[in-house]
Amino acid sequence: MSSEIIDVVVKTREDQATDVAVFELGRVDGESLPAFEAGAHIDVHVTPEIVRQYSLSNAPGAGNTYRLGILKDPQSRGGSEAIHAIFKEGTELQISAPRNHFPLDDTAERSILVGGGIGITPMITMAYALKAAGKPFELHYCCRTRSSAGFIDELCSEFSDYLQLHFDDLGDEQRFNPETTFQPCDAGTHIYVCGPTGFMDWVINSAKEQGYPSDHVHFEYFNAEVDTSGAAFEVVAAQSGQSVMVEEGQSITEALATIGIKVDVSCEQGVCGTCICDVLEGTPDHKDHFLTEEEREDNDQIVVCCSRAKSDKLVLDI
Ligand code: FES
Known part of the structure; x- marks a missing residue:
């Protein structure tokens, strides 16, 4: 794990959707940021006491900018609420170098990317990488409503041939259905999912029930309940x-x-x-x-x- 700390500044802040803010970060000294791969995240030092992990959401590779999409989470333990309150254009902060626990599998012949809510962020980097590599994929974006969906304009313009939108407040026919989406199950297909815990559990279990081996189902949780019950x-x-x-x-x-x-x-x-x-x-x-x-x-x-x-x-x- 890299312990490199990088001093960055908020170059832009855009409040895009209900409680979703998008931040572009660049180095304070104007130099390039370390390259990153699809699925990578960084540690964000929100305050001296609070460090949180957020997925990068711009096209992977080398460049001058890291982009984050951050939901002000009502269940927040303080991180996302503080970011929404504190971070604005010109705010200086510290981050880690990118790390990647959620990489694309290079051997996949076809990829199904499933983002629930703000869990779309790592899927965006994956979609950029797969599109650039000319590899087949589907991008499913599941949200409560269109107004709660960050990045939607970009996704519609960049990935119109790959994107399927699913909104809870619209009809059943457009809702995300893992049973139909994951068929046919074949050895070359890999599934990637990120989103709220219950949503991810549902998608992961559905994929496994339909015969996908565990090493073809990739996921990254961004929060979870901690259960400390049990014997001493x-x-x-x-x-x-x-x-x-x-x-x-x-x-x-x-x-x-x-x-x-x-x-x-x-x-x-x-x-x-x-x-x-x-x-x-x-x-x-x-x-x-x-x-x-x-x-x-x-x-x-x-x-x-x-x-x-x-x-x-x-x-x-x-
Ligand atoms: S501190 Fe994150 S897994 Fe334990």
């Missing part, structure tokens, strides 16, 4: 030998903090991967939305901001 267990920090009990209602990171062991966290919801630790002994009870199914089965990593243990003890490489 012991965590041993192998590097110092210290141990602590993780009680019900407490996360591993919170328990470790009580004995002076600090783990870097960001989302604290199991979606960004910042807090992953190696497991040396014991069996994790994975509750994150970051690790792949294969990584979960290996049981040698754990997302410590949200996951728990199936065994009485976990020994972590921290």
Whole structure:
């Protein structure tokens, strides 16, 4: 994971749709920003206490600008509300270099991109990349209403041959239907989805029910409920030998903090991967939305901001 911090300035702010603001960021020193690939995101240092991850939404590659589309989320833990309140043209802030946990699969013969609400942002970078590469794809954009749909003018003009719009307040015939969209299921098709948690669960489960293997269904959650219920267990920090009990209602990171062991966290919801630790002994009870199914089965990593243990003890490489 890159720890590079980049000083940027808000070059433009456009309030595009209901509670969606689009920001273009450029380096304060005017130099080029690091290149990025479709699906990449950056950390945004909103305030000294708040760091949030947002997908980039402009055409991938090298350039002078990163573009973000940010929904003022009523469920916000403070990040998106602060951004909407603070960030305006000329605001200086810090970001990370781009990271990509949601890349396109180069082997796909056909791609189905599904964006729910503001989850459209990584799909836009993917659509630009696939169009530039001349690869077949469909872009599905699901929103409550047309007025809540950010980027819609750009999508209609850039991707008119690929785009299908689905609005909750219009007729059934235009609603998104995974059963029809994902057929026929064939070995060359890959599905990508981003959006609200319930929407993503529905799309992912539908794809799997229709026979898509898990490595053909790609997703990136941007928030999730954290469930800290379950029996207490012991965590041993192998590097110092210290141990602590993780009680019900407490996360591993919170328990470790009580004995002076600090783990870097960001989302604290199991979606960004910042807090992953190696497991040396014991069996994790994975509750994150970051690790792949294969990584979960290996049981040698754990997302410590949200996951728990199936065994009485976990020994972590921290
Ligand atoms: S801090 Fe984001 S996954 Fe744990």
